[in-house]
Amino acid sequence: MAGFLNSSIGKKFLMSISGLFLILFVGLHATLNSLLLIGPDTYNIAAHFMATNVFIKIMEPILALGFIVHIIYAFILEISNYYKRGPVRYAMTVRRHQSTWSSRNMIWLGIIIFVFLAVHLANFFWKVKFGGVPETTVNGVKMHDTYTLVVSLFQANIWIDLLYVLGAIALGFHLHHAFWSAFQTLGWSNEKWRKIWTTLGDIYAVIIAFTFGIIPLYFYFVK
Amino acid sequence: MANKTINIKLRVWRQNGPHDKGHFEEYELNNVPTAASFLEMMDLLNEKLISEGKEPVAFDHDCREGICGACSMYINGRAHGPATGVTTCQLHMRLFKDGETITVEPWRAKAFPVIKDLMVDRSALDEIIKAGGYISVNTGGAPDANTIPIPKDVASRAFDAANCIGCGACVATCKNSSAMLFVAAKVSHLALLPQGQVEAKERVKKMIAKMDELGFGSCTNTGACEVECPKGISIAFIAKLNREYLNANLMP
Incomplete structure (x- = not known):
């Protein structure tokens, strides 16, 4: 097993599994975020449910592990692949028609998402876990007023909103390559399924990027 | 003109x-x-x-x-x-x-x-073949090959993979200098046919181990290799290679 995980395909396998897990996570996250557009009580009840649910409590450290594995192996693979070119690099390369821009820039898209993630955790996760969130009562249950926390942040500063939009766009382009690539690495692809995975992946990427991106803009410009 | x-x-x-x-x-x-x-x-x-x-x-x-x-x-x-x-x-x-x-x-x-000048040593590809890109069973003389019936679609698929001429364009093109398309073609060609299936699991493990050892990069599924392959080998064979390798390791 150790030999397998150290092989090139083994490392890619870890990227694929952790990536698919993160794909599920962003889907769930975007679904919950969309409740912000419905109203304070709906969103707060959902956030409270997520914060107190046993299943989510178990999944939280696994999710953190998923991020860590995905990020660490991304750098291990990217750096080792860079040096596989040898001592001299090409003076001229034309890559436009060979592959998608996303597929060649996954590491940079990942770094943008990582920067966003760090700011995002400081904005919300840290405050929710370690205090500083106002409380509210919905249907007689006392809970964090995460709605106010989110909305006040998005209304305070356009630069924060733009960072969130940038993070959403980077995630969209990341998913454009990531989705089908994860299945290809697992071997669950051929000429026919590649078309299905890329189409599904692109639809998913657009929905996710749009949902994450539109919310901060909505609260800054409309609300 | x-x-x-x-x-x-x-x-x-x-x-x-x-x-x-x-x-x-x-x-x-x-x-x-x-x-x-x-x-x-x-x-x-x-x-x-x-x-x-x-x-x-x-x-x-x-x-x-x-x-x-x-x-x-x-x-x-x-x-x-x-x-x-x-x-x-x-x-x-x-x-x-x-x-x-x-x-x-x-x-x-x-x-x-x-x-x-423009000459490179591509014998690393030969080393990968030496690691397992062959079959060790006795298949008899040429007429005996026809005694094992193989469906036409399977034979054609194996031939699509066997088209690989080992030129190294995939490695040269890949941003990671990965030889996955080459190895995928060689592994798939043999794994698709009954004569090659006997050693399929050992073969894929040995060829991937050799590929990693010789300093080829890993595949990030950009698909650039199949665009430049002079024989049009599809990266669907890389999915098959991944399938073969995961099978050999996780379901021995």
């Missing part, structure tokens, strides 16, 4: 030996027939260099009919130049413009060290 010629400038990588630093040299070549293949153009350049008392450019070539895969040249930023589905010998000068500067480099990969 038949007698049309062009004048070109060439920027060619010159390197005296494996340990030489290497550099680009510029040459002007006039009256190149557009009907000439790229290798014939290189011959014209070398004749000119010899007549001037200079050392000709070393480059690999063999069959000159698009099947040997020896002519490893990276032309204007692409393996085997600006046409798809061809080797360098099948690339013609009519694809270039009069007065154009053409950059010619050797394959660049850690696993393919430069021998001289």
Whole structure:
């Protein structure tokens, strides 16, 4: 097993599994975020449910592990692949028609998402876990007023909103390559399924990027 | 039209030996027939260099009919130049413009060290084959092959993979210098056929171990290799290779 995980395909396998897990996570996250557009009580009840649910409590450290594995192996693979070119690099390369821009820039898209993630955790996760969130009562249950926390942040500063939009766009382009690539690495692809995975992946990427991106803009410009 | 010629400038990588630093040299070549293949153009350049008392450019070539895969040249930023589905010998000068500067480099990969000028040592691919790209069972004489019935679609699929000529364009093109398309073709070709299935699990493990050991990169599914492959090998075979490898390791 150790030999397998150290092989090139083994490392890619870890990227694929952790990536698919993160794909599920962003889907769930975007679904919950969309409740912000419905109203304070709906969103707060959902956030409270997520914060107190046993299943989510178990999944939280696994999710953190998923991020860590995905990020660490991304750098291990990217750096080792860079040096596989040898001592001299090409003076001229034309890559436009060979592959998608996303597929060649996954590491940079990942770094943008990582920067966003760090700011995002400081904005919300840290405050929710370690205090500083106002409380509210919905249907007689006392809970964090995460709605106010989110909305006040998005209304305070356009630069924060733009960072969130940038993070959403980077995630969209990341998913454009990531989705089908994860299945290809697992071997669950051929000429026919590649078309299905890329189409599904692109639809998913657009929905996710749009949902994450539109919310901060909505609260800054409309609300 | 038949007698049309062009004048070109060439920027060619010159390197005296494996340990030489290497550099680009510029040459002007006039009256190149557009009907000439790229290798014939290189011959014209070398004749000119010899007549001037200079050392000709070393480059690999063999069959000159698009099947040997020896002519490893990276032309204007692409393996085997600006046409798809061809080797360098099948690339013609009519694809270039009069007065154009053409950059010619050797394959660049850690696993393919430069021998001289445009010649690289591609024996790393042979090493991968030696690690397991064969079958060890006795299949009898040629007529005996027909005693094992194989459905036409399976035989055709295996042949699609067997089309690989081991030219190394996939490695040269891949941003990670990965040999996955080559290994995928070789593993799939044998794994699809009953004669090859006996050793399928051991084979894929050994070939991937050798590929990693020799300094090829890992696959990030950009798909650039299949675009530049002169034989049109699909990266669907890389999915099959992944499937074979995961099966061999996780379901032994």
